[in-house]
Amino acid sequence: MKQLFKIFACLVFLVACVVAMFGEPAGAAGMLIAAPPVVLDTQQIVFLRSLKEEYQAIDTWLSEAEDLSSFVVDGQTLVFPEGGEDPAVYKNRTTDIDSVEPNEDTHKVSLDVYDSQNYKLRNIYLHALPFDKIQFYTRKSANSIIKQEIADAAYAFSPLKAQRKCIVMGTTGITAPSTTAVARDGFKVLTLDDIVALARACDKEEFPQDGRNLVLPSDMWWDLVNNNKVLSGQLERVPLNGVIKPLIVEYYGFKIHKSLQNLGIGYDLVAKEKAAQGTIITDDVVPCGFVFVKEMVFHAGGLFEMFRKVKNQNTSGRAEEFGFQHRFKADHQMKDQRYSALLYMSKA
Numbered sequence: 011m012k013q014l015f016k017i018f019a020c021l022v023f024l025v026a027c028v029v030a031m032f033g034e035p036a037g038a039a040g041m042l043i044a045a046p047p048v049v050l051d052t053q054q055i056v057f058l059r060s061l062k063e064e065y066q067a068i069d070t071w072l073s074e075a076e077d078l079s080s081f082v083v084d085g086q087t088l089v090f091p092e093g094g095e096d097p098a099v100y101k102n103r104t105t106d107i108d109s110v111e112p113n114e115d116t117h118k119v120s121l122d123v124y125d126s127q128n129y130k131l132r133n134i135y136l137h138a139l140p141f142d143k144i145q146f147y148t149r150k151s152a153n154s155i156i157k158q159e160i161a162d163a164a165y166a167f168s169p170l171k172a173q174r175k176c177i178v179m180g181t182t183g184i185t186a187p188s189t190t191a192v193a194r195d196g197f198k199v200l201t202l203d204d205i206v207a208l209a210r211a212c213d214k215e216e217f218p219q220d221g222r223n224l225v226l227p228s229d230m231w232w233d234l235v236n237n238n239k240v241l242s243g244q245l246e247r248v249p250l251n252g253v254i255k256p257l258i259v260e261y262y263g264f265k266i267h268k269s270l271q272n273l274g275i276g277y278d279l280v281a282k283e284k285a286a287q288g289t290i291i292t293d294d295v296v297p298c299g300f301v302f303v304k305e306m307v308f309h310a311g312g313l314f315e316m317f318r319k320v321k322n323q324n325t326s327g328r329a330e331e332f333g334f335q336h337r338f339k340a341d342h343q344m345k346d347q348r349y350s351a352l353l354y355m356s357k358a
Contacts, residue, residue, distance in 0.1 A: 224353070
């Protein structure tokens with residue numbers, strides 16, 4: 011009994027000391043009970059949903075590619091039949107047809123992992139609206155992730171060099187009946203005649219008629235649109251709602267997209283092939299656009315994740331730390347980058 015009394019007396023003494031330090035029992039309670047984390051599990055789900063909504067709301071030319079996200083079985087692995095030639099068709103066959111094309115091989119592709127830079131928020135408990143502040147960075151992360159994914163998709167969709175079912179062409183700067191090439195900044199500009207030549211080349215290689223998309227850097231797009239009445243007229247006929255947002259025009263079976271970001275795709279005139287991703291476009295490496303066909307390429311999105319350390323668990327700094335991750339892949343459905351084209355700016 012005396013032992014219990016001693017323990018109780020010690021506890022009373024400790025509480026009295028804390029009260030003496032902070033002035034009231036409420037202050038002592040604040041020390042004894044750790045502050046709850048700013049982002050609870052339910053709030054984390056909200057941020058992930060918000061990230062997905064922000065991501066999906068970004069409308070780009072990538073939406074024209076075949077979306078195979080529903081084939082991602084575990085958030086990380088894309089499972090689809092191997093891309094090959096069209097299936098054989100039999101006429102008046104008297105024997106049974108095989109249920110599965112004999113050379114077909116179901117194949118799996120692991121999605122790439124994209125991590126946004128981590129954010130650190132110091133003194134987060136002093137912010138009146140920490141939820142809104144994290145929401146702001148969630149939006150920035152969504153934009154940054156999709157920009158990198160778009161750049162990688164553009165590089166994957168564009169062919170390496172001219173080969174079977176892959177076309178590489180240069181601009182001419184010529185619009186018939188004139189034979190004089192128009193140039194800008196040392197390059198021959200893209201003209202409607204070039205688009206016609208590109209369409210003919212696609213027909214010759216038996217590209218599918220539907221779903222042809224041409225993605226151009228901003229300068230090439232404006233050269234093409236502003237120098238002829240056909241395409242500039244399309245912009246004049248947009249709905250008169252007071253806002254003109256020129257991004258897409260159509261001509262000879264192509265949807266012609268203006269890229270909203272610098273994709274950085276270059277063509278090496280010496281090596282006669284696409285330059286490595288990230289190569290500075292200068293000298294013999296010239297800017298270019300590319301063609302893809304909707305049904306011949308794919309993009310697939312997988313799992314969204316949020317990684318987070320609360321302040322009292324972060325050993326690397328006195329701050330709340332969080333970041334986001336997305337799994338994504340974009341590529342050709344068929345081997346050898348078939349049914350794609352590269353349209354580069356020729357030197358004047």
